[in-house]
Amino acid sequence: MSFLFESFADWKKHAEEKNISLHEVVLEYEREQKGRNKEQIMEGLARAWEVMKDAVHTGLTEEMTSRSGMINNGAKKVYNYPTPVLSKEFQNLISRALAAKEVNSCMGRVVAAPTAGASGIMPGVLVTLQEIHKIDDQKILEAMLLAAGIALIMEQRASISGAVGGCQAETGTAAAMGSGAIVYCLGGNTDQIFNAVAITVQCMLGLVCDPVAGLVEIPCVVRNASAAAIANSSAQIGLANVSSVIPVDEVIEAMGEIGASMETRYKETALGGLAATKTGQAIAKRVLIRDIEILPDEKS
Amino acid sequence: MASTYSQIMAEKSSIFDMIGPVMIGPSSSHTAGVVRIARAALKLLGDIPEEAEITFYNSFARTYEGHSSDRAVIGGLMDFKTDDKRIKNSLDLAGEFGLSYKFKSVGNASTMHPNTIRLVLKKGEKQIEVLGESKGGGIINIAEVNGFKADFTANLHTLIIFADDVKGSIAFIANILAHDECNIATMSVSRKGKNDLACQVIEMDSGIKGVTLAYLESLSWVKQIIYIPDIDK
Numbered sequence: 267m268s269f270l271f272e273s274f275a276d277w278k279k280h281a282e283e284k285n286i287s288l289h290e291v292v293l294e295y296e297r298e299q300k301g302r303n304k305e306q307i308m309e310g311l312a313r314a315w316e317v318m319k320d321a322v323h324t325g326l327t328e329e330m331t332s333r334s335g336m337i338n339n340g341a342k343k344v345y346n347y348p349t350p351v352l353s354k355e356f357q358n359l360i361s362r363a364l365a366a367k368e369v370n371s372c373m374g375r376v377v378a379a380p381t382a383g384a385s386g387i388m389p390g391v392l393v394t395l396q397e398i399h400k401i402d403d404q405k406i407l408e409a410m411l412l413a414a415g416i417a418l419i420m421e422q423r424a425s426i427s428g429a430v431g432g433c434q435a436e437t438g439t440a441a442a443m444g445s446g447a448i449v450y451c452l453g454g455n456t457d458q459i460f461n462a463v464a465i466t467v468q469c470m471l472g473l474v475c476d477p478v479a480g481l482v483e484i485p486c487v488v489r490n491a492s493a494a495a496i497a498n499s500s501a502q503i504g505l506a507n508v509s510s511v512i513p514v515d516e517v518i519e520a521m522g523e524i525g526a527s528m529e530t531r532y533k534e535t536a537l538g539g540l541a542a543t544k545t546g547q548a549i550a551k552r553v554l555i556r557d558i559e560i561l562p563d564e565k566s
Numbered sequence: 567m568a569s570t571y572s573q574i575m576a577e578k579s580s581i582f583d584m585i586g587p588v589m590i591g592p593s594s595s596h597t598a599g600v601v602r603i604a605r606a607a608l609k610l611l612g613d614i615p616e617e618a619e620i621t622f623y624n625s626f627a628r629t630y631e632g633h634s635s636d637r638a639v640i641g642g643l644m645d646f647k648t649d650d651k652r653i654k655n656s657l658d659l660a661g662e663f664g665l666s667y668k669f670k671s672v673g674n675a676s677t678m679h680p681n682t683i684r685l686v687l688k689k690g691e692k693q694i695e696v697l698g699e700s701k702g703g704g705i706i707n708i709a710e711v712n713g714f715k716a717d718f719t720a721n722l723h724t725l726i727i728f729a730d731d732v733k734g735s736i737a738f739i740a741n742i743l744a745h746d747e748c749n750i751a752t753m754s755v756s757r758k759g760k761n762d763l764a765c766q767v768i769e770m771d772s773g774i775k776g777v778t779l780a781y782l783e784s785l786s787w788v789k790q791i792i793y794i795p796d797i798d799k
Binding site for chain 1: 578579580581582583584585586587588589590591592593594595596597598624625628629631632633634637649651653654680681701702703704771
């Protein structure tokens with residue numbers, strides 16, 4: 267019977283009992299629950315990794331203007347700006363996360379990780395991590411397995427959907443996946459990985475999903491950049507054995523609780539937050555041109 | 567109720583639901599999930615429809631155009647997969663595929679999942695009505711088929727049997743499947759009324775043999791069988 271990814275504590279226990287690493291537990295899960303063999307799984311991940319790298323490249327080289335015009339080649343501007351705020355590496359990280367996410371907003375091909383709204387975070391994090399630390403592809407694929415395990419638990423204990431749990435559920439989960447992946451690739455142990463995940467989620471809690479005009483553009487694209495940054499800051503903290511104090515499972519419970527009590531207008535309905543601002547509403551009026559028949563509410 | 571929605575999911579997610587699908591943007595729930603709901607509906611109808619009436623509910627109602635759910639649903643109905651670059655132009659391509667469509671919105675259906683879509687599809691004499699829910703990350707649940715409760719994820723091999731509500735029919739069918747080495751993952755049964763038409767939805771870990779399917783179809787009390795092997799292939 268494979269481990270079913272219901273908690274981080276049990277994941278650690280299972281790995282220790284079987285004397286295998288965290289990502290091997292994920293491999294075992296996919297094999298036993300979905301009947302895929304190791305070769306198929308690694309091939310699927312390799313394909314996802316190629317699409318991620320392609321998305322980064324596409325966003326940094328091709329014309330990226332969305333139907334609404336709100337997304338207009340931002341990643342390239344950031345990538346080419348002469349003054350790095352911290353370092354060239356940081357500038358690259360931010361522009362790569364923006365790039366992959368812009369491809370998504372412009373109806374290009376991406377990997378939902380865990381969702382399309384958060385599809386810039388893992389590519390930005392992993393491409394930059396590989397470049398700086400010369401991580402080989404095999405290790406990146408193992409880190410992706412580990413990241414998938416993190417998301418499986420978050421899906422079950424909280425949510426990965428903005429419409430159900432707000433932006434924290436999407437970009438928060440992606441950042442947690444990225445942070446865990448970084449710490450794993452840099453040789454961190456289970457506690458260091460879980461601390462990084464917990465700290466990442468602590469930094470992302472409460473984020474609402476308030477897309478202007480209902481489009482996955484503003485603020486989604488820039489939040490992919492900030493989530494990539496938080497994945498890195500939390501990895502730096504977790505790697506140094508700084509404790510999250512609140513255990514990762516409890517942090518995820520908190521995320522679920524916050525998501526459940528979040529008002530509907532903050533869950534991808536385009537009714538609250540930035541979507542409800544004067545400018546946000548003016549943009550909605552401008553870009554959503556087709557007449558939409560709104561029927562009266564159905565009686566429940 | 568975040569945790570409630572995920573905990574009632576019939577089937578465990580795959581790691582490729584977490585890192586995947588590879589898809590055309592912009593939204594996994596509003597684009598990829600919608601493509602998959604439409605593909606499931608297409609398989610239920612058995613053919614690309616001539617007419618499609620699509621109703622978007624709740625979160626979908628206001629945002630379906632912005633997230634290009636309109637292009638996603640039409641692309642799915644024309645058998646495009648989630649990573650097909652033609653999705654971007656699906657509304658322009660619908661004419662070539664002989665598909666005419668109409669969209670409607672219902673803003674606040676409080677008893678339904680936040681991202682719900684209803685499809686009424688017609689092709690010649692055939693008609694089917696499907697209620698689908700997009701649960702995030704491209705994961706879907708087909709909640710109803712022709713007014714019957716269905717609840718399947720379309721990730722597995724799904725068998726939908728419309729049959730007379732006769733005694734022992736469930737055990738009989740389960741037995742036949744067992745002889746065909748089919749392991750049943752989930753099963754749901756609903757009916758219009760006592761001794762009336764019943765709908766059995768069976769999700770299986772592996773495919774069913776053609777001969778078994780033909781046998782089930784030959785039974786006098788079985789009215790219709792729809793078999794959906796894998797909507798992503």
